[in-house]
Amino acid sequence: MEYFLQLFFGGLSRGSVYALIALGYTMVYGIIELINFAHGEIYMIGAFMGLIVAGVLTTLGWPVLSILAIALVVSVLYSAAYGYTVEKIAYKPLRSAPRLAPLISAIGMSILLQNYIMLAQTPDFLPFPRLIPELAFMDAVSNYLGTSDLFIIATSLVVMIALTFFIKFTRMGKAMRATAQNRKMAMLVGVNVDQVISVTFIIGSSLAAVGGVLIAAHVGQINFAIGFLAGIKAFTAAVLGGIGSIPGAVLGGLVLGWAESFATGYISSDYEDVFAFLLLVVILIFRPAGLLGKQRAQKV
Amino acid sequence: MKSKWIVTVLGVALAGILAVGCGEKKDEKKAEAPKQEAAxxxxxxxxxxxxxxxxxxxxxxxxxxxxxxxxxxxxxxxxxxxxxxxxxxxxxxxxxxxxxxxxxxxxxxxxxxxxxxxxxxxxxxxxxxxxxxxxxxxxxxxxxxxxxxxxxxxxxxxxxSYDLIQGNAAANFATAELKLKKIAVIHDKGDYGKGFAESAKKAIEDGKAAKVVMFEGITPGGVDYSAVIQKIKAAGADCVLFGGYHPEASKIVTQMHKKNLKIAFVSDDGVKDDTFIKTAGVDAEGVYATGPQILAxxxxxxxxxxxxxxxxxxxxxxxxxxxxxxxxxxxxxxxxxxxxxxxxxxxxxxxxxxxxxxxxxxxxxxxxxxxxxxxxxxxxxxxxxxxx
Incomplete structure (x- = not known):
């Protein structure tokens, strides 16, 4: 039972990581039906910005938690600006083009950003400072759950609730839902679609930055390529949960995290990915739109 | 038209900040193109x-x-x-x-x-x-x-020298010098890591002084290895023998310490590099790694x-x-x-x-x-x- 719980919580924290990144994928897809492959890179850039800020503040000798807070704020702002700019440069000019064009543009953007960071920063792995202190009251359960795991789980929970609230109850959220349902119609009734899309990218990128900093602080190292695998896993989580659905992204992330954790624990870590993707295939056979995705009539 | 300019300026400015922000730009000398036609x-x-x-x-x-x-x-x-x-x-x-x-x-x-x-x-x-x-x-x-x-x-x-010898050296060190009995062998599924791990495993089994309690591959580049670490813990291992390179090794030792698993970590010359010590920080202390003999x-x-x-x-x-x-x-x-x-x-x-x-x-x-x-x-x- 103890072993089961250890795997359960391990999967929970891993799944929360996937969920945090998956939220950005799913929001963008929900609004403009684009798989934003550059999202993993925004996550990586957020982590790098966090490292730069943390590096500077650490030499100034600030307390750890305040460094974490400032690093989060700065990298959120910075990544949000990146997300905004990427959309304007790479996706907006292609908005009325066939759907494959922005997809290719997204892949191109991903490769560009990755290589740019490799050249501008370094190809090596860099140590990321331990910004999340081990809190004393977590000692008792540290076998199951570390403080950084708790931070990540709590953050994705808070973010998901806040996002749901934002989309359900605010004016902008309503505009988003309208745009998601039918962009042309929304435009006709006076929704500023361009603004809605920009806001979506800004929010998605901010979440990626939060994920980037927290996960980098948890793992303790970053390099230019970390966005790739994280992006693939998060994208899988988004599809698993039903792409376009916000609770779906979180559920998908958790299911993927648990699948990997239990597969490793009870079978073999050699087969970790095999079981995770087998699960994806099985779920998509029975629920093609994902766990919480809505079956939409195909617009022809 | 105006907005396009704004976007361009914004893009360039953003790119600039990150490039300057760290100032770690390496002026790598590119390979001087050989003038093969001449002489x-x-x-x-x-x-x-x-x-x-x-x-x-x-x-x-x-x-x-x-x-x-x-x-x-x-x-x-x-x-x-x-x-x-x-x-x-x-x-x-x-x-x-x-x-x-x-x-x-x-x-x-x-x-x-x-x-x-x-x-x-x-x-x-x-x-x-x-x-x-x-x-x-x-x-x-x-x-x-x-x-x-x-x-x-x-x-x-x-x-x-080669991995068969290196794996034997690591296995002998763990069993004969450190006198450890239950060894978890982990590798990164690559040609090098797996080769090392397999020869170490064989050496341990042939030596009969210790047991291989676990033999598994992990996915390189993963964000989290806690499941594998819990498994090592559940297997009651007193030593982890890892075949692979330093990025995974540093993640594994860091997470082992986070999960209060403080057992010997023995690895290969893919880990015997200062980058490993830099990224793993304090968690690198005490890690053993085999490496080519140095004739000082x-x-x-x-x-x-x-x-x-x-x-x-x-x-x-x-x-x-x-x-x-x-x-x-x-x-x-x-x-x-x-x-x-x-x-x-x-x-x-x-x-x-x-x-x-x-x-x-x-x-x-x-x-x-x-x-x-x-x-x-x-x-x-x-x-x-x-x-x-």
């Missing part, structure tokens, strides 16, 4: 292939420096058989698909001798190309057992070290001595053979002794350097120190 006859091109960029660049760049220093020494003495030696670096990032490109390129440049590649997987991918073109290849670091022991590549040599009293070793200090102003990195030895062995063989003729160079490598930083060596029938071996090192106060 090809009077030049001996020494190819150096390996990871010169990417996350494993720290393994490959020292060999370029080593080759340059050895070439400079020969050139000062009038070159090899009157030919000036020119070093031609070729990057493969330790990726098999890039390694075949690098090999094809070197072959098309009519290079007859190559130092490389650095990683076993990349070397394995590139070797058939060199074999067909009759190019002599010597790796300072590719330790996969089958590269030489399979006998498939008579054109391949190396100045480092050897005169050539001291000279190679001093030359590097003089020329580049820094300590050489991983596999520097091995690469230095490879460059010396190759150039010496060409000099003894009197030409770059494949058969003659190969024969010279097998028969002629040469003084190198790794000892006085020649190569056995399979292509392994005779007399080189592995030692065990441990991280103490942020540095690898010799244990055995």
């Amino acid at each position: 090809a006859a009077k030049k001996l091109v020494l190819g150096v292939a390996g990871a010169q960029s990417g996350d494993l660049a720290s393994y490959g760049l020292p060999s370029v420096n080593a080759a340059k220093l050895v070439a400079k020494e020969w050139n000062a003495k009038g070159g090899v058989n009157g030919m000036q030696v020119e070093v031609l670096p070729m990057d493969d990032q330790c990726k098999p698909e890039l390694a075949t490109n690098a090999a094809t390129k070197l072959v098309s440049e009519k290079v007859a001798i190559v130092i490389g590649h650095i990683c076993s997987g990349a070397t394995k991918a590139a070797l058939p190309i060199y074999k067909d073109a009759k190019v002599v290849v010597m790796s300072p670091s590719a330790t996969s057992t089958e590269l030489t022991q399979s006998g498939d590549y008579p054109n391949f040599f190396r100045t480092i 009293d050897n005169a050539v070793f001291k000279k190679a070290l001093a030359d590097h200090q003089k020329e580049f102003g820094s300590e050489p990195g991983a596999f520097y001595s091995q690469a230095y030895a490879a460059a010396q062995a190759l150039l010496n063989a060409v000099a003894k053979a009197g030409s770059t003729d494949y058969d003659k160079v190969v024969a010279a490598l097998h028969s002629e002794y040469v003084e190198t930083p790794v000892g006085k060596i020649k190569f056995d029938a399979k292509g392994d350097a005779e007399g080189v071996s592995f030692s065990v090192y441990q991280v103490k106060d942020g540095k690898y120190v010799l244990v055995k």
